[in-house]
Amino acid sequence: MNRDTVNVFFLWLVLTALGEFVILGTDLFSYPIVGAEEGHVVDDAFFFLTALAVPVAAFVLSMLGYAFIRFRVSGPDEDGPPVKMHRSWAIFWLLWTTGLTLFVIVHPGITGILEIRHLGSGEPDLVVETEGSRWYWTINYPDGVTVKTFEEDAEMVLPVDSHVKFEVTSTDVLHAFWVPAFRMKVDAVPGLVTTISATTIGLGNYRDDPQYRLQCAELCGLLHNGMDVPVRVVSVAEFDAWLAEKAVTAA
Ligand SMILES: [Cu+2]
Incomplete structure (x- = not known):
C-alpha cells in the first residue's frame, strides 16, 4: 500500500470518528x-441514515482534500499529471456503494414502512375525512361535524393517545396532507381517497409549537402557502365534548 493511501485512510478514520462523535453526541431530533x-x-x-452517511462523506472529503493539497501544482500555467482510471478502485467503489444502497432500501426503508403500516393497522379510534380545495381544507368528523379552514378560529382537533385515520382527497388539483409534528405526508388526489394513520402521543397545539398544523405540502397555486390550519391534540374527554358541542351547532 503506498504512502498516499495510508494517509487518506488515517484522515478518513479521524474524520469519521469526529463526525460520529458529533452525530451521536448531539440530540439531533429534540426538535x-x-x-x-x-x-x-x-x-x-x-438518525440511522445520518450516522451511516458520515463515513461515506468522510471518505469523499478525505480523498478530495488530500488530492487537492498533495497533488497541487505550483506554477500558474502548469498542468497536473493526467488522471488515469484505477480499475480495482472503480470496481470496489461501485460494489460497496451498490451494497450500501440496497441495504438502506431494506433497512430502514422497507422495515420502516412496515413498522408504520403495522402501527396503522387495526380499527382506528377516529376517522377524519380531509378534503383539499384551492385553498382550504374541509375536515369532516363523525356526527356530521365539518370544519372549513377558511372559517374564523378554524382548527383541527384530535384526541390524544388515539389511532386516527385520515381519509384524504381533493376537489380540484393535487394537494398534500402534512402535519409536521406527525412527520408523514400523503397526496390529496382528485377522484381518489388516500389514507394515512397517526397514533397521537402527548397533548399539543399550534400556539405552543407551530409543528402542530395541517399544511398543504404540494404546490397548488397562488395561495398554497396559506393552506394551513392549527392542530390541537386534547384529552379524549375534551375531544368528545368539543365534538358534541360542534354536533349540536351543526344540527
Ligand atoms: Cu398546496
Whole structure:
C-alpha cells in the first residue's frame, strides 16, 4: 500500500470518528417535536441514515482534500499529471456503494414502512375525512361535524393517545396532507381517497409549537402557502365534548 493511501485512510478514520462523535453526541431530533408514534419511526430512520452517511462523506472529503493539497501544482500555467482510471478502485467503489444502497432500501426503508403500516393497522379510534380545495381544507368528523379552514378560529382537533385515520382527497388539483409534528405526508388526489394513520402521543397545539398544523405540502397555486390550519391534540374527554358541542351547532 503506498504512502498516499495510508494517509487518506488515517484522515478518513479521524474524520469519521469526529463526525460520529458529533452525530451521536448531539440530540439531533429534540426538535421538531414528535406528536405521533409513527414520527419516532421516521426520526429513527433519519438518525440511522445520518450516522451511516458520515463515513461515506468522510471518505469523499478525505480523498478530495488530500488530492487537492498533495497533488497541487505550483506554477500558474502548469498542468497536473493526467488522471488515469484505477480499475480495482472503480470496481470496489461501485460494489460497496451498490451494497450500501440496497441495504438502506431494506433497512430502514422497507422495515420502516412496515413498522408504520403495522402501527396503522387495526380499527382506528377516529376517522377524519380531509378534503383539499384551492385553498382550504374541509375536515369532516363523525356526527356530521365539518370544519372549513377558511372559517374564523378554524382548527383541527384530535384526541390524544388515539389511532386516527385520515381519509384524504381533493376537489380540484393535487394537494398534500402534512402535519409536521406527525412527520408523514400523503397526496390529496382528485377522484381518489388516500389514507394515512397517526397514533397521537402527548397533548399539543399550534400556539405552543407551530409543528402542530395541517399544511398543504404540494404546490397548488397562488395561495398554497396559506393552506394551513392549527392542530390541537386534547384529552379524549375534551375531544368528545368539543365534538358534541360542534354536533349540536351543526344540527
Ligand atoms: Cu398546496
